[in-house]
Amino acid sequence: MRHQFLLAAAMLAASTVTTMAQILPAPQTTGGRPLMDMMAQRQSLRDIDPNSTVSRQDLSNILWAAWGITHDGKHTVATAMNRQELILYVITATEISRFNPETNTLTVVNRGDFRNVVGRQDFAKTAPLNIALVVDTNKQARTEFQAYTTGAASQNIYLYCAQAGLKTVVRAMLNDAELSKAMKLPENELLLYVQTVGK
Numbered sequence: 001m002r003h004q005f006l007l008a009a010a011m012l013a014a015s016t017v018t019t020m021a022q023i024l025p026a027p028q029t030t031g032g033r034p035l036m037d038m039m040a041q042r043q044s045l046r047d048i049d050p051n052s053t054v055s056r057q058d059l060s061n062i063l064w065a066a067w068g069i070t071h072d073g074k075h076t077v078a079t080a081m082n083r084q085e086l087i088l089y090v091i092t093a094t095e096i097s098r099f100n101p102e103t104n105t106l107t108v109v110n111r112g113d114f115r116n117v118v119g120r121q122d123f124a125k126t127a128p129l130n131i132a133l134v135v136d137t138n139k140q141a142r143t144e145f146q147a148y149t150t151g152a153a154s155q156n157i158y159l160y161c162a163q164a165g166l167k168t169v170v171r172a173m174l175n176d177a178e179l180s181k182a183m184k185l186p187e188n189e190l191l192l193y194v195q196t197v198g199k
């Protein structure tokens with residue numbers, strides 16, 4: 001009986017872990033290297049070492065740069081009519097998670113290494129971090145506005161990576177259908193780009 005109880009408790013704990021949000025370190029939202037210098041240094045870099053890592057602090061900072069909350073419920077990126085349609089997913093070697101900017105947390109949506117469907121270029125499949133830029137088409141249906149929002153977020157990731165000494169490249173050459181499936185995207189969420197990050 002006691003054995004059954006312990007087993008049930010362990011199973012409950014395991015299922016709780018899968019749905020619990022992971023708290024990120026607070027983003028570092030001040031300081032850094034001069035913006036003008038970082039604009040000059042922004043570039044796409046693809047020679048990412050498969051053995052490199054991106055710290056949780058850098059991940060938190062990247063997500064804040066791309067889609068963090070600044071003031072009055074607004075984000076680091078402008079959105080047409082303040083529709084706030086952007087959703088970021090984090091793809092690592094162990095899981096795919098959804099970023100919750102209000103709580104600075106990640107919610108795991110799928111466990112496992114899905115980097116084989118993250119794009120058609122080999123460097124992306126071994127990079128430590130890929131960030132999927134997704135839009136909620138219920139919030140914003142106009143493609144030109146969706147493109148603006150994702151483009152602005154991407155540029156912020158580029159600038160953060162330049163100042164943090166990280167390599168990054170935004171990619172449109174994706175396995176859209178396979179990756180969307182791995183991300184378990186609902187009908188209204190559209191995958192537009194994936195930005196690869198590493199060292």
Ligand SMILES: Cc1cc2nc3c(=O)[nH]c(=O)nc-3n(C[C@H](O)[C@H](O)[C@H](O)COP(=O)(O)O)c2cc1C
Nearest residue numbers: 042043044045046119121169170171172173174193
């Ligand atoms: C919308 C868009 C899609 C892109 N897609 C890819 C891609 O699929 N794969 C890739 O390696 N680079 C991709 N890039 C990166 C461009 O190749 C890169 O920005 C361009 O060569 C200029 O280099 P720079 O970013 O270093 O200035 C893309 C860039 C943009 C803006």
